[in-house]
Amino acid sequence: MKPATAVRFATLLTLLVLLQGCGFHLRGSGESAANLPADISPLHIQGLDQRDFLRTELEYIFVNSGIQVTDNASEAASLLRIHSRQSDRRVLTVNNRGKVLEYELLETLSFELTDRAGNVRVPQQSLDLTQIYTYRGRQVLGGQREETYLREDMWRRMSDQILRRISAQLR
Numbered sequence: 001m002k003p004a005t006a007v008r009f010a011t012l013l014t015l016l017v018l019l020q021g022c023g024f025h026l027r028g029s030g031e032s033a034a035n036l037p038a039d040i041s042p043l044h045i046q047g048l049d050q051r052d053f054l055r056t057e058l059e060y061i062f063v064n065s066g067i068q069v070t071d072n073a074s075e076a077a078s079l080l081r082i083h084s085r086q087s088d089r090r091v092l093t094v095n096n097r098g099k100v101l102e103y104e105l106l107e108t109l110s111f112e113l114t115d116r117a118g119n120v121r122v123p124q125q126s127l128d129l130t131q132i133y134t135y136r137g138r139q140v141l142g143g144q145r146e147e148t149y150l151r152e153d154m155w156r157r158m159s160d161q162i163l164r165r166i167s168a169q170l171r
Contacts, residue, residue, distance in 0.1 A: 034065045034167035040078040040113070040121070042068040047082035053152055054082075057159040065163065078115055080162075083124065085109040087151065092132060105131040105147065107154045113166055122169045127161055129154045 043062055048055035050071075058080070059069045070076050085108070092102040107129045113122035131150050 034061075034163045035171075036062075036065050036067055036163075036167055037170050038066070040067060040115075040166075040170070042070040042076050043078045043080055044070050044073045044076035045080045045082065046073065047085070054085075054155040054158065057156050058162065061159050061163050065167075076116060078113055078121065080166075081112050081114065083110045083112075084126075089147070100135050102132055102134055103147070105133065105150055105154065107151070107158060109158065111162055113170075122166050125165065127158055129158060 045055055045058055048058075062069050073079065086106070088106040088108075090104045090106065091100050092104045093100075095101050108126065110124050110126045111122075112120060112124040114120050131154055133146060133150055
């Protein structure tokens, strides 16, 4: 084995050992993200379109946490209501010629969890996320794709925060 190959192999092996030791797990592997009470299942999500990326993420994390999600509100033991959802993009910096260099992406919503009778289990609360990204004006399609990926990541983080907050408040 060549010395350069041996060094690369040793470096890769070291990184893998460190990654395993830090507790990193691929999404969907290992234990569920939250310990939720079984009495909130089945859960119905209101306020988001069926094909909405955020709804898909919420369904995914609740199912992975052992909660059944239903499309029928009359079958649900709990209702997760999403209110006041907004997506925005603001210019953050421009160059000396007035060209945009950076944008700030904003995602906001509020949510609450109620039981079938309308009793509040988790009171209404807001989530606000921001993300800054560098705009490359010559790569318009790439910039749009990058913004889409960043927004999807923001919605994943929002889903995780909703789950953690519900879990913490139902303990």
